Each structure stands twice: as C-alpha cells, then as structure tokens.
Amino acid sequence: MNMINTTPNYIENIPEKLILHIFSYLHLKELGKIARVCRKWRNLAYDPRLWECVSLRPEYNGLSINHTDYLMNLIHNRFGSKLRYIEMPSDLITPSVLHDLAAKCPSIKYMTLDFSKAMQLHDFNDLNSFPCNMKSLCICLSEVIFMEGFMRRIYQCLNTLQVLHLIGTFELSNEEEEEIFEVINIAKIKAHTPNLRLVNLYGINFVDDSHVELLASNCIHLECLALNFCLRVKGAAFSTLIQRCRKLTSLLLHHTSVADEHMMAVPWEKSQLRELDITSTEMSAECLLDILPRMPGFRYLAVGHCDFFDDKVLDMLIQKNKLRDLIAIDISHNDTLSENAINRLIQKHGLQLKGLILTGKPKLTEQFWLNAIPYLKNLKVCSMGTANGWFLKLTSRVHVDQIISSISQNWTNIERLEMQWDPDTIRFGDNSSKFIDLIRLRCPRMKSMTLSDGEYYEMVKSNYERADRLKVVRTTTNYTTSIVTFLSHFNDLLFN
Incomplete structure (x- = not known):
C-alpha cells in the first residue's frame, strides 16, 4: 500500500x-x-x-551608496573573501575603502573605477595598499581631473594586470575645439604592466600614435588592441606594433583617423591579425586593396560606413581566399557595394557565417533576402533593412511575412535579429500572426528581435508576450544589433 x-x-x-x-x-x-x-x-x-560581483554605480543599474562608512561596513561584513568584481564611482574611491578592499577581499580580480563625473579627487597621499592580484582594471577618465596623484600610489600593484580599459569622454564631448589634457600617463602605466594581453583605449581625445608606440614597446604579450573613437590615431605606430607584438590577433579601429600612407607602410604580412574593425574610417580603395590581402585572413571583419570598400575589394578578398575562416562580417551602409557582389559573398561563405550586418542598402528588399536566407543556415546574429530617413528612400514596399517565413524555416539557431524597415516600408497581411508564431516556435533561441516602432512591432511584441517571452521584442530606437559578440576577446572587452 x-x-x-x-x-x-x-x-x-x-x-x-x-x-x-x-x-x-x-x-x-x-x-x-x-x-x-x-x-x-x-x-x-x-x-x-x-555578493561576488557588485556594482555601486546607480546609473548602470548598480546599488546606490551615499557614504563610505556604509561601504566599508559592507566590505567587512558582506563581501569578504568571495568578492571578485566591483564597480565604484569617484565619491566612494577613498584611501580607506581601497585599503579595506585590499585587506578583506583578496579574491578581487576585476575592478572599475569611475572618475568620469569627478569634480575633484580625494587626497591619496595616505594610500599605501591596493588590490594586487587583479586581472582586469577599468578606469573611466574625466576630461579635466588629472590622475597622476592617484596612479602613483598604485603602479606597483598593476604588474598582474592582463586587461586594461581606459575609457574617455568621446560621447560627452562637443564639436567646439577645447584644450585637450593628457589626464593619465600611459607611458608610466605601460612600464608597470608587462603582462597585458588586451588594451582598450576607448574615446580618449588625447591618445595618438605616440601612445600606441609606448604600448608596443613594452606590452609584447598584447593580443587585442582597441582604439575605437580615438580620433588622433593615424596609424604611424602600427609598424612598431606589428613587429613587436607578435601575438596580436585583434585590432579595432572604429572611427579613428588612420591614414593611407601609414597603413600601407605596415608589414601586415608579418602579422597574426584575424579580427579587424575599420568601421567609419576613410581609407581609399587603393589602400584597402594594398593592406587587406597582406593580412593572413579574417575571422571577423567590420567595414561598415567605409565608402571605398567596393566590389573590387570584396571580390579580391574572396579570390585570394582571405575569408575562408570568416564567421562574422559587417558591411552595412557601404553604398559602393553592389547586390551582385554581396550575393557572391553569401553564396561562397554563407554557410560558415554566424554574424551578418547588412543595413543601409535600400535595394536589398525581400527578393534579395528570400534568395540569401537559405545560404545562411548557421546565422546567429543578423541585421537587415534601411532605417527611416536614410538618404535614399524606398519606393517599393517590403513584404515582411515572406522574410519571416523563410527565416523560421532556415535560421533555427538565430539569436538576434534586427529589421530596420520603417512602418511606411513594411507590408504585412492578415495572416501575419501565423508567421510570427512560426518564427517564435521554430527559432527558440531568439533573445532579441528588434523592429522599427509601429503597428507591426506592436503585433510581434504582443505575440511574444502572450508566450511569456517579455524581453525578446525591442525597438530600433533603444537597441542596436551588432556582431561584436563574435570577437574572440568579447568578454574581456566589455566595460560599463
């Protein structure tokens, strides 16, 4: 019983x-x-x-702590030896807090120190201890606060660093010419960090080729160098960088001022580069035809908004077999690339691609995508369409139901999908909800589906919400899909 x-x-x-x-x-x-x-x-x-990972920056969804005494109480009674990651704003970065972190939290490996909104620093003359076994350090710089007084006290604790982020104020700057200050001494940092394998200098207005050369002179273990939005970088130090940093495989130059003569003088054939981002740079077609075939081959290639990346350059890369290992490519907003050239790329390498960003091409409507989708069966990230207000408006409508149906049949691994077509361009029928059901059921790994705000967006959103998948459908006004997740150092490149 x-x-x-x-x-x-x-x-x-x-x-x-x-x-x-x-x-x-x-x-x-x-x-x-x-x-x-x-x-x-x-x-x-x-x-x-x-409490292994703690953020104390409320603006980035962290905890709000107003007094250092309360923070020190948390360090003593809650964080302890398990704390591995901490983010702190400038008002909480004091000698006593850093001393307690060093003494009570020996497992700290990752730290973010945010001085971006600092009006003045604390007095660090009494700072005698700092966490000294860290793997990654991120410092958000101020435009006018000089960091040397603080850095002088911690240099000796940085020799274990493998990842360094120095984050500038590019997004906060205006177009007016202002006096530029070198608020942190990169020359002294590189002298105390011989084990760096990743350096991210993001949007720092004073960084130029001399700083790149300083890093190249001492950081011989460098594998990834990110100089995105460092407008003074022109490439004059890249020859030294390639010759000394033999392990360098990833070079990110988004919106830099790299010049043809400097880039063409670099011995790229001696490099180990597999990942390159030259988005929004102004290199000529002659320069691209010279440097790209001299690189070993690409696993990741971002050339969005490159006016001179045309059919000839793309065909050359295909013919020379430089894309044999390609898994992610961004060729968005390249007006000189024809539909035929893009088709050749997809037919040749489509099955190996996991990420494809192909926006800003008004002529690539549903017929192109219906032909291309079956060649892209392993795609995980894709962005397509043309945003509202682009310089060449569509005169025809895009039948989104057919695209959604084809995706549901072929892209079972898709995780992030973005369609930038605006409500005036997208056409859908009375049975659209059935096609949305198909993509929701057949593409269960979908984490983000980004659409232009409008009637179709509301329909897709309500469909996913009825299935209790509330955070999948988003709008293009607050979310942008990219292929950066396919960078081999993506996790280390994350900041904020």
Whole structure:
C-alpha cells in the first residue's frame, strides 16, 4: 500500500542550498528586499557567495551608496573573501575603502573605477595598499581631473594586470575645439604592466600614435588592441606594433583617423591579425586593396560606413581566399557595394557565417533576402533593412511575412535579429500572426528581435508576450544589433 506524503510543502522546508541557488539569480537590490522577510532569508541573502560581483554605480543599474562608512561596513561584513568584481564611482574611491578592499577581499580580480563625473579627487597621499592580484582594471577618465596623484600610489600593484580599459569622454564631448589634457600617463602605466594581453583605449581625445608606440614597446604579450573613437590615431605606430607584438590577433579601429600612407607602410604580412574593425574610417580603395590581402585572413571583419570598400575589394578578398575562416562580417551602409557582389559573398561563405550586418542598402528588399536566407543556415546574429530617413528612400514596399517565413524555416539557431524597415516600408497581411508564431516556435533561441516602432512591432511584441517571452521584442530606437559578440576577446572587452 502506497503511503501519501501529507507534509505541507512550506517554503521553509526547501533546503538552504537550493534557496541559495535560487537567490543567485536575483539582482543585489532584490537581495536587500528579501533579506527583510525573516532571519533565515536574511542570513542567506547576505551570504558572501551571492555578493561576488557588485556594482555601486546607480546609473548602470548598480546599488546606490551615499557614504563610505556604509561601504566599508559592507566590505567587512558582506563581501569578504568571495568578492571578485566591483564597480565604484569617484565619491566612494577613498584611501580607506581601497585599503579595506585590499585587506578583506583578496579574491578581487576585476575592478572599475569611475572618475568620469569627478569634480575633484580625494587626497591619496595616505594610500599605501591596493588590490594586487587583479586581472582586469577599468578606469573611466574625466576630461579635466588629472590622475597622476592617484596612479602613483598604485603602479606597483598593476604588474598582474592582463586587461586594461581606459575609457574617455568621446560621447560627452562637443564639436567646439577645447584644450585637450593628457589626464593619465600611459607611458608610466605601460612600464608597470608587462603582462597585458588586451588594451582598450576607448574615446580618449588625447591618445595618438605616440601612445600606441609606448604600448608596443613594452606590452609584447598584447593580443587585442582597441582604439575605437580615438580620433588622433593615424596609424604611424602600427609598424612598431606589428613587429613587436607578435601575438596580436585583434585590432579595432572604429572611427579613428588612420591614414593611407601609414597603413600601407605596415608589414601586415608579418602579422597574426584575424579580427579587424575599420568601421567609419576613410581609407581609399587603393589602400584597402594594398593592406587587406597582406593580412593572413579574417575571422571577423567590420567595414561598415567605409565608402571605398567596393566590389573590387570584396571580390579580391574572396579570390585570394582571405575569408575562408570568416564567421562574422559587417558591411552595412557601404553604398559602393553592389547586390551582385554581396550575393557572391553569401553564396561562397554563407554557410560558415554566424554574424551578418547588412543595413543601409535600400535595394536589398525581400527578393534579395528570400534568395540569401537559405545560404545562411548557421546565422546567429543578423541585421537587415534601411532605417527611416536614410538618404535614399524606398519606393517599393517590403513584404515582411515572406522574410519571416523563410527565416523560421532556415535560421533555427538565430539569436538576434534586427529589421530596420520603417512602418511606411513594411507590408504585412492578415495572416501575419501565423508567421510570427512560426518564427517564435521554430527559432527558440531568439533573445532579441528588434523592429522599427509601429503597428507591426506592436503585433510581434504582443505575440511574444502572450508566450511569456517579455524581453525578446525591442525597438530600433533603444537597441542596436551588432556582431561584436563574435570577437574572440568579447568578454574581456566589455566595460560599463
């Protein structure tokens, strides 16, 4: 005779280990709330294992802490030896806080120090200790606050660093010419960080070729160098960089001022580059025809908004077999690329592609995509269409139902999809909901589907929400799809 268990299934009967695992999915703000439920939950919510990664920057969805005394109490009683990652704004970065982090949190490997909004720094003359086994350090710079007084106290603790982010103020700057200050001494940093394998100098207005040469002179283990939005970089130091940093495989030059004469003088044939981003640069077709075939071959290639990346350049790369290992490419907004050349690329290398950004091409409507989609069966990330207001408006409509149907049949691995066509361009029928059902059911890995705001967006959004997938459908006004996730150093490149 089977005995029926009549014990009530109260939540307090759940093993603590299981509750702790459930709590690990909660945001730190939520942990603070559930700690008020009872003494047991309070002890579990404040378990140091749940506080391994802590952000104290409210503007980036972090905790808001107004007093350093409260932070020091958290360091002593909650963070402890389990803390691995911490982000702090400038008002919390004091000698006493850093001293306690060094003494009480020996497992810290990742740290972000945000000075971007600082009006003045604390006095660091008394700073005698700093976490000294870190793997990654991110410093968000101010436009006018000089960092040398602080950096002088921590140089000796940086020799274990493998990843360094120095984040500038490009996004906050205006077009007016202002006096530019070198607010941090890169020459001294490189002298104390011989083990760097990734350096990200993002949007720093004073960084130029001399700083690149300084890094090349000492950081011989460098594998990835990102100089995105460093407008003073022209490429004069790249010859030294390639000759000294033999492990360099990734070079990111988005919106830099690289010049033809400097780029053509680099011995690219001696490099190990596999990933290149030259988006929004102004190199000529002659330069591209010279440098790209001298590189070993591409795993990742971003050439969006490059006016001179034309059919001849793309065909040359295909003919010379430089795209044999390609898994992600961005050829958006290249007006000189023809539909035929893009078709040749897709037919030759489509099956190996996992990421494709192909926006800003008004002539690539549903017929192009219906022909191309079957060649892209392994695609995980794709962006297509033309945003509203682009310089060449579409005179025809795009039948989105046919595209959605084809995607649902061929792209079962798709994770991120963006369609930039505006409501005046997209045409859909009375049975559109059935096609949306198909893509939702047949593409279960979809994490983000980005559409232009309008009636079609509302229809897709409500469809996914009825299936309890609330965060999948987004609008192009607040989300942009890119292929950066396919960079081999993507996780290390993340900041903010």
